[in-house]
Amino acid sequence: GAGVSQTPSNKVTEKGKYVELRCDPISGHTALYWYRQSLGQGPEFLIYFQGTGAADDSGLPNDRFFAVRPEGSVSTLKIQRTERGDSAVYLCASMAGPNTEAFFGQGTRLTVV
Amino acid sequence: EDQVTQSPEALRLQEGESSSLNCSYTVSGLRGLFWYRQDPGKGPEFLFTLYSAGEEKEKERLKATLTKKESFLHITAPKPEDSATYLCAVQAATGGGNKLTFGTGTQLKVEL
Known part of the structure; x- marks a missing residue:
């Protein structure tokens, strides 16, 4: 596609439920990143994929968060037993390679009620 | 730990009134410093x-x-369409897998 696509745009879920957020990166981009942005803050790194493998998951806040990228393109961020503190905008970005810029999707706004 | 501090937090300008946004950083070897614009x-x-x-x-x-x-x-000489949040980010040269560390941004409002 022309840009990074994220679905859904908005997700409202009840505390304790499971959610999946999807990211479709720019075609051919091998590097994919997930970030989380709270209101009034800059994006914070969660996890980085190079191809199919998670090369760095040091930003995941706890074991309720997990992400996959089984075929090296689309990625899914999974959150179990959601908490109100998980409410934020989840951003996905992809890069063609090192020393290139990251292109961001429009984000998924997650609200846990 | 890599850190980025942006100032001011918010800035209001009249159309045509030039100004500067600041991004201070500490990083374990800089690979790149990035500027992004973010609209609501x-x-x-x-x-x-x-x-x-x-x-x-x-x-x-x-x-x-x-x-x-x-x-x-x-x-x-900013115009109203320049109104947005401007984000600064650094990328470390070693480790980190090209991840970006962002500041909290400067919210710019340009008025007629």
Whole structure:
């Protein structure tokens, strides 16, 4: 596609439920990143994929968060037993390679009620 | 730990009133410093990458500069459409897998 696509745009879920957020990166981009942005803050790194493998998951806040990228393109961020503190905008970005810029999707706004 | 501090948090300008946004950083070896623009409800939009002290890049009314400790985003004769949040981010040269460490942004409002 022309840009990074994220679905859904908005997700409202009840505390304790499971959610999946999807990211479709720019075609051919091998590097994919997930970030989380709270209101009034800059994006914070969660996890980085190079191809199919998670090369760095040091930003995941706890074991309720997990992400996959089984075929090296689309990625899914999974959150179990959601908490109100998980409410934020989840951003996905992809890069063609090192020393290139990251292109961001429009984000998924997650609200846990 | 890599850190980025942006100032001011918010800035209100009259149309045509030039100003500068500041980004101070500490990083374990700089691979690149990035400027992004973010409009409400949107993802960050890439503006510039700077790689070494002394480098400058320009795009329309924006010019980004870099020293060993900070970067400035100069806005010349701004227009209302320049209103947005401007984010600065650094990328470390070693480890980190090219991830970006962001500041909290400067919210710019340009009024007629």
